[in-house]
Amino acid sequence: MVFETLEWVGGVGGYLEMIDQRLLPGEFLKIRCTDVESLYDAIKTLAVRGAPAIGVAAGYGVCIAVQGLRGGDLSAALLGIEKAVEYLGCSRPTAVNLFWALDRMKAAAGRFAAENPGADLPALKEALLAEAHSICRQDKEMCKAIGRHGERFIKEGAGVLTHCNAGALATAGQGTALSPMYEAHGMGRRFCVYVDETRPLLQGARLTAWELGQAGIDATLICDNMAGVLMKQGKVGAVITGADRIAANGDTANKIGTFSLSILAKEYNIPFCIAAPSSTFDLSTASGDEIPIEERGADEVTSFGMRPTAPDGMKVYNPAFDVTDAANITAIITEKGVIEKPNADKIALHLKDVNHGQDARATSD
Amino acid sequence: MVFETLEWVGGVGGYLEMIDQRLLPGEFLKIRCTDVESLYDAIKTLAVRGAPAIGVAAGYGVCIAVQGLRGGDLSAALLGIEKAVEYLGCSRPTAVNLFWALDRMKAAAGRFAAENPGADLPALKEALLAEAHSICRQDKEMCKAIGRHGERFIKEGAGVLTHCNAGALATAGQGTALSPMYEAHGMGRRFCVYVDETRPLLQGARLTAWELGQAGIDATLICDNMAGVLMKQGKVGAVITGADRIAANGDTANKIGTFSLSILAKEYNIPFCIAAPSSTFDLSTASGDEIPIEERGADEVTSFGMRPTAPDGMKVYNPAFDVTDAANITAIITEKGVIEKPNADKIALHLKDVNHGQDARATSD
DSSP, X not given: OOSOSEEEESSTTOEEEEEOTTXXXXXXXXXXXXXXXXXXXXXXXXXXXXXXXXXXXXXXXXXXXXXXXXXXXHHHHHHHHHHHHHHHHTXXXXXXXXXXXXXXXXXXXXXXXXXXXXXXXXXXXXXXXXXXXXXXXXXXXXXXXXXXXXXXXXXXXXXXXXXXXXXXXXXXXSOSSSHHHHHHHHTTOOOEEEEEOOTTTTHIIIIIHXXXXXXXXXXXXXXXXXXXXXXXXXXXXXXXXXXXXXXXXXXXXXXXXXXXXXXXXXXXXXXXXXXXXXXXXXXXXOSGGXXXXXXXXXXXXXXXXXXXXXXXXXXXXXXXXEEEOGGGOSEEEETTEEEESOOHHHXXXXXXXXXXXXXOOSOOO | OOSOSEEEESSTTOEEEEXXXXXXXXXXXXXXXXXXXXXXXXXXXXXXXXXXHHHHHHHHHHHHHHHTOOSSOHHHHHHHHHHHHHHHHTSSTTOHHHHHHHHHHXXXXXXXXXXXXXXXXXXXXXXXXXXXXXXXXXXXXXXXXXXXXXXXXXXXXXXXXXXSOOSGGGSSSSOSTXXXXXXHHHTTOOOEEEEEOOTTTTHIIIIIHHHHHHTTOOEEEEOGXXXXXXXXXXXXXXXXXXXXXXXXXXXXXXETTHHHHHHHHXXXXXXXXXXXXXXXXXXXXXXXXXXXXOXXXXXXXXXXXXXXXXXXTOEEOOBSEEEEOGGGOSEEEETTEEXXXXXXXXXXXXXXXXXXXXXXXXXXX
């Protein structure tokens, strides 16, 4: 990638540098987190967003937390880590990935202390940084693998449509839904990306449009209600979006608007693909009917910044997500491969030898 | 209606009062046009919009223009009217309805002068005001008739979805697409309206939401990409939108996003209705393929007010309209009745005895 969404700078005494996504696309600024309080704020206020990216940031957050610890007693350090984990866990209480990464860091610390009874604090700090780096590296590998498996859905000279932002800005690597585009672009393929602006929060316009532009990929921004016309005109060769949760039968929850795209794609026989880490599957959820859909506040729809765009007190329906039926999905692309025409059996088989690592099942925007 | 979008106040020496739609929904203010310059500005800057409303306003505009004329020579007055007609015609050069109304006023003046060679200027002014009142009255009757024919598509306890604003604010009467809702509401039927916000210019959020609220109709605002989920949930009993132009075979051009709604409605067997005056038919256009689609500027999508929401210089596709295939349309509702499953034969029959009066074939937003 031509930019790093988040990056650890230096060794044990280093700091976390992240793109401040609150300022995009108007301004490109990086923030430096040298204490847990600033990282807490960065997660809470969406300077960093996207399930994988939040997980990676939280891992490094534990490294930042232990920097302040002094003395040689590891059990005191473990207590300090526990406190930091609890504190950082409050920054985004609905983000499953945040807890997954924090738990993994806490477990690594406990394991290190148990396996190295005579070790000192500097050695623990080294072990924790190694663990955080490992989370980050695995995330990058996962992204890259999704791209390699998914690039074949992007044809030379064709258009590909995406919704919301499941890109490099949502991960430490080259994203999930956008990864096949980066991969195809890297291979020299020529194609164009149609970017749904993604109402109400405009992640497509603000983030996806920005990151594709940074990478030099030909991108055209549209309002969500224009996607159907492009499909009718034959300009969309494939739709690729991310996922927030995938049920055992393949029903997929993703940003509101995804489901309608799947119906439109079906009408025009356009491949409709979901690209997401295998950890996005939730086998405890039999089908999409069981996935609760978060409803968000009216103000996201009734105003822009401080300026009202609808009558005062207007009633609003603002679901954050919708569920796309497995029957409408041509393929689910994970880091392990591609599940064509997904159903419960194929998904179970696909996940059989998956090491359930990073869990991206988070409300990430 | 509980409000008048535009209203002539007084007699021959009166003035035109209109809701300033640029300020809605934040502020409700009326502007008074006492000279043609202020009316020109009002049309040009969208204080008044919607094809029928622009036509009615233009008719009264000619009445305002003749107020300044003095002396008894009718031929000098006719020249003055011609000048005013030419001037007002430049206020919105793509609005077909504007020219239709101005031509009608000019013809009325010429006819009056020819038929009443001895008449004086005050008598001409009276004749012109009568003609403008007639345009206004016919518009109100057209709206009302559409409502009467269309109300049966709104079922007790059901939801009805609309897109953009084809309401009272776009006409002198109770609108076209919204007229069946006003009619059903007046009959005591209980139902709710889902209002697409209608990106990029938010006519749904700003105007439709406002006018339904004024009338006390239960309305819920949604982003355009949320309509599909409501249909899937069984909450939409019918879709009713307006039309900008209807081809001879029933293919219908309307605000961008309409076509996608028709595909979604088809998927869930939901009646999809177009409500528009019969003058919206353009029999010289055989099918939707022949309807040119206006593309508008990128800034409508890339910024909000002065605030950028997408990267600088972002490429944008911004079609103002799309075309819904006749095959997706359950019914076209006009002031003359309802054309179910429209096709060229049924449309020709429907229009046979229609007096081609007011032409609403305008790019009105």
